[in-house]
Amino acid sequence: MRNPRIYEPQPLSQGQTLALSEDGANHVGRVLRMQPGQVLRLFNGDGNDYHATITEAGKKQVQVTITGAEALANESPLRIHLGQVISRGDRMEFVIQKAVELGVSEITPLFSERCGVKLQGERLDKKVGQWQKVAISACEQCGRATVPVINEVAMLSDWVAAPFDGHSLTLSPYAKGGIASLAKAGGARLLIGPEGGFSDDEVAIARQAGFTDVLLGPRVLRTETAALAAISALQLTLGDLG
Structure with missing residues (x-):
């Protein structure tokens, strides 16, 4: 045992x-x-x-x-910062749990125009604390000794505007290139939208902030599936998944 x-x-x-x-x-x-x-x-x-x-x-x-x-030496050489628009029910906890298992370094929950979750004040603070506990529990299970930080909730426009050293990526079915075509880098920032997708304004804001559209595949994925599939592809291409 x-x-x-x-x-x-x-x-x-x-x-x-x-x-x-x-x-x-x-x-x-x-x-x-x-x-x-x-x-x-x-x-x-x-x-x-x-x-x-x-x-x-x-x-x-x-x-x-x-x-x-x-x-321990089981941290990925690729620093992944996941910006995840908050999803309903237990989907957000599921994404956080699995993203930690897959090796993300940092997670920022986001509000966007089509975000279906309306939390604020004390309720929002408690939810962030709960998400941090989910991350800790995932570390207990998967053997990580470095706990990813769950940041305070941010507006999508503010998060994409922050400086970042590495790839800044978002998923699009119209992109010409995929994750496998990315050049080597030490970091990747991944923006994942809500169930209803991004608005045209948000797409424009992300592109103006230097985000690159990447194609994940020929099928439309739910928000939680998209996040985990993209993280896996990043780790396979630039990280430590074999």
Whole structure:
């Protein structure tokens, strides 16, 4: 059985004895029902996995001692920043989860003219926090020790206007070239629209900001499918998918 892998949002170092956070203790003590002497792995987003042994275990508090540290080298050489217009229901969580598994470095949720989600204020802040937890959970599952940041929600026009070092791409069924034709680069910024697509004004804004239209294939894909297919193609062409 594989040792459980738990996110622990605090500084970690070899030889340290610490109490796990509330979420970590709940998962280890209540869900997994682990006992003193059992081992697990911790990570805090600094690029390392920390091997730990449980010294005390209860339903409300779990204490561990870190016995070793291991630097992981499973981050993609391609830095992908996904700009995803917010979608309804659990589709946004699905995209974030799978995008993290595929190796994106950063995700910015976007509002656009045809975005079907109308969130603001405290509800929006809570949703961003929830999306960050989805990203952390995906890292626990896929073995990444660097947690992608879920940025605050931005307007599409503001996001495309920000400077970026690398390819700036959006998908279009009318594009002449595909992702396989892209030159080598260290970064790629990917703009994915809502279910209703971009307006003509938004297409123009993206092009004026230097975004290149790329053709993904002959079929029309849903927004969540398009994001994941494009990320996979980028990783296959410029990243670390074989």
